[in-house]
Amino acid sequence: MFRHMLAKFNVDKNNRRPLMYSLALMVLFFTMFDATMLYMTPLLLSEHNFSKTILGLIIASSSFCGAIFDFLMCKLFKRANFRRFFMLMFIVCAFYPFVLWGANSVLFFVFAMALWGIYFDLLGVGTFDFIGKYVEKRDSATSFGLLQIFRAIAFVLTPIAIGILIDGTQNIYAIYFSLVALVMAFIFFMQLVLQTRKVGPISQEKIAKRRHNLLIEWHLWRKLSKSILPVLLVTLYIFVIESAFWTLAPIFTQSAGFEQYGGLFLTAYTLPALLVGARIGQITKRFGKKRTAMYAMLIGSLVLSSFALMPSELLFCLTIFIASFFIAIALPSINSVYTDFIEEKPIVENEIESLEDFSFNLGYVIGPIMAGLLSDLFSIPLAFSFLGALGVIISLIIISIVPKHINLKVGKKDF
Numbered sequence: 001m002f003r004h005m006l007a008k009f010n011v012d013k014n015n016r017r018p019l020m021y022s023l024a025l026m027v028l029f030f031t032m033f034d035a036t037m038l039y040m041t042p043l044l045l046s047e048h049n050f051s052k053t054i055l056g057l058i059i060a061s062s063s064f065c066g067a068i069f070d071f072l073m074c075k076l077f078k079r080a081n082f083r084r085f086f087m088l089m090f091i092v093c094a095f096y097p098f099v100l101w102g103a104n105s106v107l108f109f110v111f112a113m114a115l116w117g118i119y120f121d122l123l124g125v126g127t128f129d130f131i132g133k134y135v136e137k138r139d140s141a142t143s144f145g146l147l148q149i150f151r152a153i154a155f156v157l158t159p160i161a162i163g164i165l166i167d168g169t170q171n172i173y174a175i176y177f178s179l180v181a182l183v184m185a186f187i188f189f190m191q192l193v194l195q196t197r198k199v200g201p202i203s204q205e206k207i208a209k210r211r212h213n214l215l216i217e218w219h220l221w222r223k224l225s226k227s228i229l230p231v232l233l234v235t236l237y238i239f240v241i242e243s244a245f246w247t248l249a250p251i252f253t254q255s256a257g258f259e260q261y262g263g264l265f266l267t268a269y270t271l272p273a274l275l276v277g278a279r280i281g282q283i284t285k286r287f288g289k290k291r292t293a294m295y296a297m298l299i300g301s302l303v304l305s306s307f308a309l310m311p312s313e314l315l316f317c318l319t320i321f322i323a324s325f326f327i328a329i330a331l332p333s334i335n336s337v338y339t340d341f342i343e344e345k346p347i348v349e350n351e352i353e354s355l356e357d358f359s360f361n362l363g364y365v366i367g368p369i370m371a372g373l374l375s376d377l378f379s380i381p382l383a384f385s386f387l388g389a390l391g392v393i394i395s396l397i398i399i400s401i402v403p404k405h406i407n408l409k410v411g412k413k414d415f
Contacts (some may be wrong), residue, residue: 019134019199020143022192023127024150026086029185030123031154032161033093036178037100037116039162042250044100045109052251054106056372059247061110063364066117066357082133083193085126090186092119097175117361124360125353128335132342132349134196144332145280152273152328159266220351228341228352230402232359234293234334237394238327239363241304244371244387245269245320252380268317272325280332289340290406293333294399300326301391308385316381323388341406 045055092115100112127147135143162174225232253265284292304323310316338356342349367387374383 019192019195020146022188022195023130024146026185026188026192027127027147028150028154029181029188030093031151032158032181033178033185034120034123035155035158036162036174036181037096038246039159039250040174041100041116042247044103046251048104052248052372052376053369054372056247056368056370058106058109058113059243059368060365062113062117062120063243063361064117065114066121066361066364069118069121082126082130083196085122085129086189089119089122089126090182090189092122093182097178101172101175117364121357121361124357125350128338128342128353128356129349132339134199135339142281144335145276148273148280148328148332152270155270156267156274159270220348221355224348224351225355228355228406230294230398231290231334231337231406232355233394233398234297234330235356235359236363236366237297237301237391238331238334239360240367240370241327241387241391243364243367244383247368247371248375248380248383264317265313265320268321269324272321273328273331276325276328280329283329284333284336289333289337290402293330293337294395294402296326296329296333297391298395298399300324300330301388301395304388305385305392307388308379308381310381 041059042055045058050058096112096115096119099108099115103109103112131143161177249266249269287295300323303319303326307316307319307323310319335356338352341352345352370387371383374386378386
């Protein structure tokens with residue numbers, strides 16, 4: 001399957017298949033590191049007897065800090081460069097597990113969450129920068145689909161590995177596992193750096209330097225966000241669902257009497273991305289990137305809204321699987337739309353990437369807070385159903401307002 005996907009990449013005088021191999025393997029091992037953190041964080045917070053609402057607020061603080069970092073990123077980094085983004089990401093990640101496991105108060109947990117938000121932002125902007133520069137436009141959806149497959153593999157394998165490693169209170173082994181995964185990801189990153197020194201970017205066009213200050217960035221953010229609002233809303237909702245799931249799922253499987261279905265529930269959410277990733281490019285070429293993302297989000301939300309009506313653990317798993325299947329189609333489809341925007345207006349690449357990351361972070365602020373609050377007020381199944389119903393409403397609004405072609409109304413006067 002991977003060879004079939006990689007064979008679709010254009011390989012003229014510069015063979016780009018090895019680049020995608022290295023990036024995909026880096027993402028695989030890095031996601032194993034991140035999935036370990038994602039899996040363990042709610043459990044570590046639960047050990048301190050926080051309510052689900054407080055738990056959600058603490059997890060949401062990661063993306064609140066990430067959203068602030070998004071806005072400052074255009075000031076901190078004058079030019080987008082995936083090498084710089086990824087290197088800083090690995091530096092932050094090297095400290096993160098020790099801060100998280102050593103936290104013993106709300107303040108320290110919030111600090112750990114801030115590091116989490118920053119390193120995940122760096123992964124996002126680095127990935128967009130790489131695909132935007134080193135992959136042909138027509139292959140961007142396939143590229144994101146490929147990365148989604150490797151992320152899905154990591155999300156399928158990691159909960160199984162962590163479940164085996166953590167025996168009672170011996171969750172120290174999760175740290176060892178995460179650090180080994182991080183080292184492996186760094187090795188493939190270094191390989192990617194060496195490869196890109198021999199294979200140049202698709203476009204050698206140089207972008208004129210421009211002044212950066214916070215007022216200009218604020219103006220650009222406002223103008224661009226109005227133009228691409230429907231796309232940002234799709235991204236926002238997808239990550240509201242993802243963050244809500246990872247906030248509640250580890251607790252749900254332990255408290256709802258899942259028994260042998262506990263691992264199946266987590267797998268049901270992560271497996272669809274592995275199944276659909278190879279076909280994303282074909283689907284978007286037939287139906288269009290925005291159209292695919294919007295209607296996949298609508299169907300997935302509709303299925304998720306029925307979650308609380310399911311009478312058994314097995315049907316819980318089936319509902320999550322179907323909803324996740326369509327969300328897995330929507331995410332790489334909408335991500336490839338951002339790379340189209342960047343190709344259309346490369347001078348605002350940083351701003352477009354930062355807006356996408358801001359939507360991700362806002363989703364990870366709203367999702368855990370809503371998940372925690374709704375599950376405390378009602379129940380975890382009702383929380384999932386409410387989020388699904390909300391997605392149906394948002395999808396219908398987006399479908400009704402999105403134009404066929406989104407014009408980025410940014411000109412020289414804006415700088």
